[in-house]
Amino acid sequence: MMKRAFDICASTLGLLITWPLLMIISALIKLDSRGPVIFSQVRVGKGFCPFRIYKFRTMVEEAPGQGLPLTVGQDVRVTRVGRILRKFKLDELPQLVNVLVGDMSFVGPRPEVPRYVEPRRAEYSEILVVRPGITDLASLKYIDEASLLARSGNPEQEYRDKVLPEKLRLAKLYVHNASLRLDLAIIVQTLLRIVNSSVVVCELPELKAIPQPPSASPWVRVSSLIMRxxxxxxxxxxxxxxxxxxxxxxxxxxxxxxxxxxxxxxxxxxxxxxxxxxxxxxxxxxxxxxxxxxxxxxxxxxxxxxxxxxxxxxxxxxxxxxxxxxxxxxxxxxxxxxxxxxxxxxxxxxxxxEAVIYRKKKKVLVVGAGNSGERIVREMKTRPEYHRQPIGFVDDQVALLNQRIHGVRVLGTLGDLPKLVEKHKPEEVVIAVPGATPDFVRDLINKLESYEVSIKTLPNVKEFLADESTVSQIRNVCLTDLLTRAPMNVATIEATREMVRGKSVLITGAGGSIGSDSSSDQFVGTSCALAL
Known part of the structure; x- marks a missing residue:
């Protein structure tokens, strides 16, 4: 509902602001070549409902009957005015009408023609649960699709086999992460890409743009001169x-x-x-x-x-x-x-x-609201390169319940952990308790066994305190975290032999230097049974 309200208000405002530009573009198209000002084409919309998408005409009138169905490189069918409109994406302006009437949204998977949708109907059924949009993640990655296809010997096959599957993957990614914040980031990033700006406000690992040939645009030349x-x-x-x-x-x-x-x-x-x-x-x-x-x-x-x-x-x-x-x-x-x-x-x-509007992050639930937990949350919030978002603390101190540390709330106790994981759906649970006992770790793993969540922990206290960085030390829970074997300090070899005399001894890590020394020297003459 909120997105639709935004679309109506923004498209109405956009039409009111740009109508002089729309009139000028219409006149230039008429003067440049014969044919209609507006080009329309049937596309597949939400729920597989067909609709007509509107664009400014950028090709000669006879273009549909000539050449490939795709626009490739410096296509001779594109008019002089059309090249400018395509370069700055001004040919898409009439789609404000599509947004206003409800066929499209500002942001959403780009609508395709039926011939590309039908062979992949099952995949599109996951995507067309939302309105198609003027721009999306695929539009950012393939901002100059025509130049990319021009490098292929068979552009149609290249599009079907490589470009379209990647567009579908990005469309699914958008649908699964859709939010008003992501929409705003995509809109701003699209405008920045159009003017060849390198500023990033929508940061996604999946959104690495296709490498383009070096640009000779005036913007690039001016930027180079300024840097020199x-x-x-x-x-x-x-x-x-x-x-x-x-x-x-x-x-x-x-x-x-x-x-x-x-x-x-x-x-x-x-x-x-x-x-x-x-x-x-x-x-x-x-x-x-x-x-x-x-x-x-x-x-x-x-x-x-x-x-x-x-x-x-x-x-x-x-x-x-x-x-x-x-x-x-x-x-x-x-x-x-x-x-x-x-x-x-x-x-x-x-x-x-640093003004990244949207950055994909893993949701993290932190077990332990002490000093370690505070350091972890502080680093996650101030170091964007870790790509983690703390969503809450869990701590058995009831007095901390509903209090906040760096804006992150203490959501409950360890007994509430399964319920909190089910409600907030974190991707990681971090045990921020250096020196946590194996029993503690095992109990936590048992509680979360039925949930798809990664459990991570911190190193021992000495390693933890030796490094100023906290998040960088987070690691997966390993077998040694689950074994109840506290370290023992033994003064002499004789004391060790006396301690194990006549007993059965298990030596783990016997293949290493310490383990091999222990099994070969320290237990000689003790009459103990060794398991290596």
């Missing part, structure tokens, strides 16, 4: 911000009406200010760090560089240049503005780089 001259451009930008901050400080100090004598002071001192700040910025290393990885360290250097250069400038103005009536409030306003400017152009790069 990146350092001089950054320095010029900082110089511009230094001058702008100082001038705006005068504007604010005098309420927008700067007296002519104050303008003279600005002109007399601004170059000195640029030089002093340039030296301070070099000392504080403002241009040495990569802006996409801006951190608190960089912000500290910005504040330090600005305040240091402001003090130096203050001394220059009053004690060297002798401008005793220079407004003191300008120093303060200028410093605050410049810190804001410098941080303002650095932080968005970091935020935008």
């Amino acid at each position: 001259w990146r350092r001089p451009i950054i320095i010029l930008l900082d110089v511009a911000m230094i001058i702008a901050a100082n001038y705006v400080a005068f504007v604010l100090r005098f309420d927008g009406n700067i007296p002519s004598e104050e303008i003279g002071k600005f002109q007399q001192t601004v170059l000195w200010l640029v030089g002093i700040r340039a030296v301070a910025f070099a000392v504080f290393g403002l241009h040495e760090s990569r802006r996409r990885y801006t951190s608190v360290w960089d912000l500290q250097n910005i504040v330090g560089g600005v305040l240091t250069s402001t003090l130096m400038f203050y001394g220059l103005v009053y004690w060297t240049l002798g401008i005793n009536d220079y407004p003191r409030t300008v120093f303060v306003i200028d410093s605050v503005l410049l810190i804001g400017f410098l941080a303002g152009v650095r932080l968005p790069l970091r935020i935008f780089r």
